[in-house]
Amino acid sequence: MAQLNFGGVLENVVTREEFSLEKAREILKNETVAVIGYGVQGPGQALNLKDNGVKVIVGQRKGTKSWDKALADGWVENETLFEVEAACEKGTLLMNLLSDAGQIQAWETMKKHLTAGKSLYFSHGFGVTFYEKTGIVPPKDVDVFLVAPKGSGTSLRTLFLKGQGLNSSYAVFQNATGKAVEKALALGIAIGSGYLFETTFQKEVYSDLTGERGVLMGAIAGVFEAQYHVLRQRGHSPSEAFNETVEELTQSLMPLVAENGMDWMFANCSTTAQRGALDWKGKFRDATTPVFNELYDDVLSGKEAAIVIEANSKQDYREKLNAELKEIQQSELWQTGMQVRKLRPQTK
Incomplete structure (x- = not known):
């Protein structure tokens, strides 16, 4: 982790040179990453992860435009593309990339598959920060963290294909296994981040909405x-x-x-x-x-x-x-x- 001077303020950032893709793959080698939601962020993150050698499946409601897009992008039904609940059951690391409204609707389904030792990932702090309104309160025995690319999923994918990357923030809300930080950084690198800077769930959502x-x-x-x-x-x-x-x-x-x-x-x-x-x-x-x-x-x-x-x-x-x-x-x-x-x- 490098400490850089931003206008006189020292910040800790993580670069690709410090945290290599090889290291990210090693940390994620035993994980089945279930990308839940194939709308705005889902396609870019899922495809980048797959291209970087991470085991990925996609969970999306069948019969939607997003399901059809997933098929068009090469995900195979009942092999790498599943209904949401099936993907939640199969995944060890659940990437909750549904819309904020979709997260509220799907939370009870997702929650029952968040068994001890699993990980819950977000790209937005909305659901957890405003839990009194959303009802999203993760179980205490799972890791909870986020990586938030500073741009659209389309941009994330486009820059990845050019060998570039979007900067991302990362935050750990709950470190049940003691490995939440390394998993967050591994995913941040594997989805194609340019560099990663630390934040909190609250600060991420406050800055993002503003x-x-x-x-x-x-x-x-x-x-x-x-x-x-x-x-x-x-x-x-x-x-x-x-x-x-x-x-x-x-x-x-x-x-x-x-x-x-x-x-x-x-x-x-x-x-x-x-x-x-x-x-x-x-x-x-x-x-x-x-x-x-x-x-x-x-x-x-x-x-x-x-x-x-x-x-x-x-x-x-x-x-x-x-x-x-x-x-x-x-x-x-x-x-x-x-x-x-x-x-x-x-x-x-």
Whole structure:
């Protein structure tokens, strides 16, 4: 475990050089890893584990689109693909990658197969942290830990196939066997993490819910809409408004930030852009800080968790979600985006 300096704060991180794939395989050699849920994170983690030589089976409800996807991905019914309960029974290490709502619904089925010495893995601290709302309280005689890739399962798989990786957090909630930490790290390496940093179940879910509602999705979507609409109201064309709001950010500037940081991106823009960005940065920071504090308070209190659980438990949840997503997709902003993407030069 290496200790690195992050802006003056020392943190313990685990890299692939320190914790090799060979070591991970050795730790997991006697495990049957049952990936429960083949939706968002399931495919990427399951396929990466299989490609890295770990014994993996998949548990998914038959007759669903996710079951069909698992078949298409090469999992074989009654050999490596099973109904959820059968997979829970066969697995020694259960990776609970169902949606937060799905975890609540399947918990009693899963719990009865969590016999002494087994392990329970999550990629999100939601169910355990908000146990009073979810009812998810693991038995005391099983190891409980998480590895949370900082990105989608699709990205995890795509980067893995390129020989790269997503950074992940890890946390141990319960160390019944004394081997929970090494199993968490082994799985983190085997699913294709870039490096692993330590957290807790609570901190993982608090940061994750804040991030998703904030900079990662909610805030950026809202800022996109605000700037695009202002430009359109001031007489700019859809193409100009979209390019100045979304296209330049995603195709030009964010790759520079990812490569070397915000200061490096600023340094590689015009002096006019630099001056304006530096002058306005503080105004946007000060304007949004109260919103982020309000958001974090709602996450900390469990209010956001309650909203999620209530919404996901309704019979018409998927129908309403699709309607909301369709509204975004059909907006002028993202219809313009669809056309702009078609005009990007194609790689020959």
